[in-house]
Amino acid sequence: MPTNGKRVCVIGAGTAGLCALKNSLQQGMDAVAYEQCSEIGGTWVYTKPGQNDVHSSMYEGLRTNLPKEVMGYPDYAYPKDIEQSFVPSAEVLRFLQSYAQHFKLSDYIKLQHEIIRVRPLNGKWEIYIRDIKNDKFTKEIFDYVFVCNGHYSRPLMPDIAGIDDYKGKKLHSHWYRKPDTFEGTTVLVIGAGPSGMDITHHISKFAKHIYLSHNLDPAPCTDFMQNVTQKTVVQHFTEDGAVFKDGSTATFDHIIFCTGYKYTFPFLSIDVLLRVDDNFVHPLYKHCINIHYPTMALIGLPFYVCPSQSFDLQVRFALAFFSKKREFPSREEMFADLEKDMERRRKKGLTNRQAHAMGDKQVSLRCA
Numbered sequence: 001m002p003t004n005g006k007r008v009c010v011i012g013a014g015t016a017g018l019c020a021l022k023n024s025l026q027q028g029m030d031a032v033a034y035e036q037c038s039e040i041g042g043t044w045v046y047t048k049p050g051q052n053d054v055h056s057s058m059y060e061g062l063r064t065n066l067p068k069e070v071m072g073y074p075d076y077a078y079p080k081d082i083e084q085s086f087v088p089s090a091e092v093l094r095f096l097q098s099y100a101q102h103f104k105l106s107d108y109i110k111l112q113h114e115i116i117r118v119r120p121l122n123g124k125w126e127i128y129i130r131d132i133k134n135d136k137f138t139k140e141i142f143d144y145v146f147v148c149n150g151h152y153s154r155p156l157m158p159d160i161a162g163i164d165d166y167k168g169k170k171l172h173s174h175w176y177r178k179p180d181t182f183e184g185t186t187v188l189v190i191g192a193g194p195s196g197m198d199i200t201h202h203i204s205k206f207a208k209h210i211y212l213s214h215n216l217d218p219a220p221c222t223d224f225m226q227n228v229t230q231k232t233v234v235q236h237f238t239e240d241g242a243v244f245k246d247g248s249t250a251t252f253d254h255i256i257f258c259t260g261y262k263y264t265f266p267f268l269s270i271d272v273l274l275r276v277d278d279n280f281v282h283p284l285y286k287h288c289i290n291i292h293y294p295t296m297a298l299i300g301l302p303f304y305v306c307p308s309q310s311f312d313l314q315v316r317f318a319l320a321f322f323s324k325k326r327e328f329p330s331r332e333e334m335f336a337d338l339e340k341d342m343e344r345r346r347k348k349g350l351t352n353r354q355a356h357a358m359g360d361k362q363v364s365l366r367c368a
Contacts, residue, residue: 015307152261190257201224211229285337
């Protein structure tokens with residue numbers, strides 16, 4: 001494929017990375033994607049229980065919590081012959097593999113390659129890469145970088161009083177895989193987000209009893225099985241259970257923390273000048289462009305979005321600037337835009353942790 005000579009590094013080959021690679025190639029860029037796993041698909045690749053280096057948080061029985069009708073890319077939809085709207089995770093992986101095949105991306109993806117360090121150098125990007133299979137290191141220079149490393153692999157664990165006193169078993173949902181593991185036991189699930197609700201539903205078919213602890217008011221009105229009891233937040237743990245905010249108590253055998261994930265970028269050097277404060281990644285223009293180094297775009301930070309379409313929009317937005325079709329605002333204007341967005345969120349009572357929450361605001365990102 002002919003290129004314009006501008007080199008683009010895409011970090012990751014999941015939903016966001018494949019989209020960044022495809023659009024960069026279509027813009028005539030000399031693009032390559034590096035994926036540390038042995039196959040494409042990112043978070044949609046299932047990792048079997050017991051494997052050491054667990055990257056994906058995928059578990060048995062997971063289905064999308066958005067209909068397939070909004071899960072596709074703007075230029076590549078799910079096959080019409082799939083009757084179900086909420087499809088199994090394996091179907092999503094097949095869709096991503098089909099997307100890569102359709103746009104002939106395989107030749108531009110280096111599997112089992114880990115990004116070790118990214119740092120700015122004389123207006124470009126110096127990137128150190130490890131070939132995992134052969135344990136060899138190389139250094140490459142790129143003009144632009146798309147960071148698409150995903151955000152469902154580093155568990156966010158809450159600091160709750162007495163957790164070290166609890167003698168039972170505990171794990172984060174990142175390591176949860178099969179519901180029958182909890183057959184005949186009593187389980188405390190902490191968190192009533194998508195994972196907490198879904199895992200509670202799955203294990204309720206096997207567990208003796210489940211306590212679902214959360215801070216939602218009103219409580220979810222989901223039609224749970226009779227062995228599920230909703231509880232307020234945990235005040236503190238005991239050796240065999242917990243005391244909750246409302247003063248009630250419970251004993252249980254297992255804890256599953258469905259408490260979310262951290263945004264982490266271990267390969268970005270301090271010179272990149274990005275910070276992560278309670279999952280607020282900054283300073284970024286429109287939640288994706290590094291204001292200090294606008295030749296770097298971080299794709300996929302916003303949540304409460306239609307992922308594939310949001311990723312595609314972010315990528316095309318960044319490429320409009322990378323390809324010189326549009327000019328970046330001044331640094332001062334980008335900082336002002338960021339502050340305006342954060343001030344709007346603060347007035348709504350939102351914290352840093354909701355800095356990248358979109359919802360109905362996901363359509364506010366405009367691109368040429």
